[in-house]
Structure formats: C-alpha cells, structure tokens
Amino acid sequence: MIQFDKNTDSSDQTILLAKSLSSKFKPGGIYGFIGDLASGKTTFIKGLLSGLDFIGMVNSPTFTLINEYDAKHKVIHIDCYREKNISRWIQLGLYDYFNPNNIVLIEWPEIIESILPKNVQYIKFENIDTDKRRIRSL
Ligand SMILES: Nc1ncnc2c1ncn2[C@@H]1O[C@H](COP(=O)(O)OP(=O)(O)OP(=O)(O)O)[C@@H](O)[C@H]1O
Numbered sequence: 726m727i728q729f730d731k732n733t734d735s736s737d738q739t740i741l742l743a744k745s746l747s748s749k750f751k752p753g754g755i756y757g758f759i760g761d762l763a764s765g766k767t768t769f770i771k772g773l774l775s776g777l778d779f780i781g782m783v784n785s786p787t788f789t790l791i792n793e794y795d796a797k798h799k800v801i802h803i804d805c806y807r808e809k810n811i812s813r814w815i816q817l818g819l820y821d822y823f824n825p826n827n828i829v830l831i832e833w834p835e836i837i838e839s840i841l842p843k844n845v846q847y848i849k850f851e852n853i854d855t856d857k858r859r860i861r862s863l
C-alpha cells in the first residue's frame with residue numbers, strides 16, 4: 726500500500742514528489758490515476774519513470790493508448806480517456822499487461838473500472854489552483 730497526501734505548487738514539484746515515491750511502485754502492481762484534465766497525472770508518471778531510472782522521452786499515451794518503457798522494471802502507461810469501449814481494451818490485450826513483471830499505470834481508470842481487478846491502488850489528483858495540485862493515495 727502506498728499512502729501519502731501532498732500539495733504541489735508546480736509541475737517540477739509534482740515530478741519530485743513522484744520521484745520520491747517511485748520505489749513504492751512495485752512490479753505486479755496496478756495503479757489508477759484519477760483526476761480532472763491537466764491535474765498532473767501524466768506529469769507525475771514522468772517523475773515516476775525518472776525515479777525508476779528511465780532516461781528518455783515520456784509522452785502521454787492519449788492517442789497511442791498504451792506506452793511501454795524499459796525502466797528499472799517494465800512500466801506500462803495506459804490512458805483510457807479516448808477509448809471508452811471496454812471490449813476494445815480487451816482486444817488490445819489489457820489483461821496480458823497485468824503480470825508480475827510489469828508496473829501498470831492507468832490514467833482515467835474509472836472508464837474501465839468494470840474490468841479492472843480489485844487490487845488496483847488509486848491515486849487521486851485535484852486542481853486546487855492554477856499551479857496547485859492535491860495528490861493523494863486513496
Ligand atoms: N503542481 C502541478 N503539478 C502538475 N502539473 C502542473 C502543476 N501546476 C501546473 N501544472 C500544469 O498542468 C498541466 C498538467 O498536465 P498533465 O498532462 O500532467 O495532466 P493530466 O492529468 O495527465 O491530464 P489529462 O487528463 O489530459 O491526461 C501541465 O500543463 C503542467 O505544466
């Protein structure tokens with residue numbers, strides 16, 4: 726279980742927060758990132774990948790839907806926002822990504838909640854002000 730509740734005042738702070746928490750994200754874990762548009766989910770995931778020793782570009786999988794990274798562990802970054810058809814996710818092999826080798830990070834997990842396992846750990850992002858975000862484990 727990851728437990729934290731923090732405010733950040735810039736995207737750099739969000740990246741640093743994610744870096745500091747990155748060792749708590751474990752292979753076999755499935756993590757859901759809940760929060761409004763531009764609340765910092767992808768920014769946080771960039772920080773996580775940096776903390777997991779990935780060097781290189783991290784882009785939002787808004788259009789690709791799924792990005793894979795060879796970091797310290799294999800990291801799978803999924804964004805459900807643009808694909809709300811559940812059977813499409815199953816066709817894409819969603820379940821194959823849930824295995825003990827992968828850290829699976831899912832933005833907009835509520836869209837596919839009905840097909841997610843019960844053990845997903847959720848992280849919530851809230852827009853408090855222009856640059857202020859509240860980020861916490863649920
Ligand atoms: N404290 C903060 N933490 C994170 N991002 C911030 C913060 N303050 C401002 N920002 C800005 O908010 C935006 C966050 O974008 P990001 O892509 O991380 O959001 P997201 O939650 O992934 O959105 P989406 O739902 O569209 O995928 C960026 O433009 C970033 O510069």
Ligand SMILES: [Mg+2]
Pocket residue numbers: 766767768785804832
């Ligand atoms: Mg995003």
